[in-house]
Amino acid sequence: xTSMTETFRQALQTALASRETVSIRxxxxxxxxxxxxxxxISAANKAARRIAEDGDAVLISLLPDQAGADAYVPTARGAxxxxxxxxxxxxxxxxxxxxxxxxxxxxxxxxIDEGMxxxxxxxxxxxxxxxxxxxxxxxxxxxxxxxxxAEAAGAS
Numbered sequence: 001x002t003s004m005t006e007t008f009r010q011a012l013q014t015a016l017a018s019r020e021t022v023s024i025r026x027x028x029x030x031x032x033x034x035x036x037x038x039x040x041i042s043a044a045n046k047a048a049r050r051i052a053e054d055g056d057a058v059l060i061s062l063l064p065d066q067a068g069a070d071a072y073v074p075t076a077r078g079a080x081x082x083x084x085x086x087x088x089x090x091x092x093x094x095x096x097x098x099x100x101x102x103x104x105x106x107x108x109x110x111x112i113d114e115g116m117x118x119x120x121x122x123x124x125x126x127x128x129x130x131x132x133x134x135x136x137x138x139x140x141x142x143x144x145x146x147x148x149x150a151e152a153a154g155a156s
Contacts, residue, residue, distance in 0.1 A: 004040065007031075009047035012087060016057055021067055021088040024048045048087050055105035057087040058094055058112075066097060109141040116140070 011031040015022040028036045028044045036044070052059035061083045068090075085102060088094065091111055094101070098115035116138035123129045123136055139147075 004043040005047045005050075008040075008044040009050060012044070012047055012051060013056070016051075016087055016089065020090040021086050021093060023067065024085045024087065045085060048085060049103060051087055052103040053105065055107040057089050058101055058108055059103040060086050060088055060093065060097065061100050061102050062086050062093070062097065066093070066100075068093075106141070113138075113140045 008028060008031065012022060012024065012027055015027045015030075024044050025036070025041065028040060032040065048059055051057050063083050067084075067086050067088075083100075094104075094108065094111050095115035095118060098112050098119060101112060104112060120136075120138040123133055
């Protein structure tokens with residue numbers, strides 16, 4: 001018997017085969033043909049994370065207007081401004097919103113780093129953004145990983 005997580009993983013991979021960016025929640029609703037339970041949402045998020053861990057897509061948290069036409073838009077009051085998790089292969093979204101990435105493997109580092117450099121340039125060239133984000137500095141993912149590993153080793 002197939003586990004709930006594996007069923008949702010297959011559904012998400014099928015959705016990714018036809019669209020570059022898929023909402024985890026809307027794919028779950030399409031699969032179940034009803035609103036999912038908390039356990040089903042948890043299993044779908046676990047499945048999405050495994051897909052991202054395999055390097056097949058990037059797990060990213062987006063607002064509905066950032067995710068495009070296929071975005072899941074929650075119906076609860078005030079939910080339009082709430083971010084949801086998506087799996088994406090869309091390089092433009094990854095580059096434009098690198099700080100929204102929840103999980104991505106090393107396979108995506110070059111693209112994410114390019115997005116971080118572009119974000120850094122936008123911040124530095126815009127006085128309003130510079131004032132709003134003082135000291136924000138893009139850190140390449142490989143350097144960040146090395147720094148975190150060194151900090152973890154030093155804490156042991």
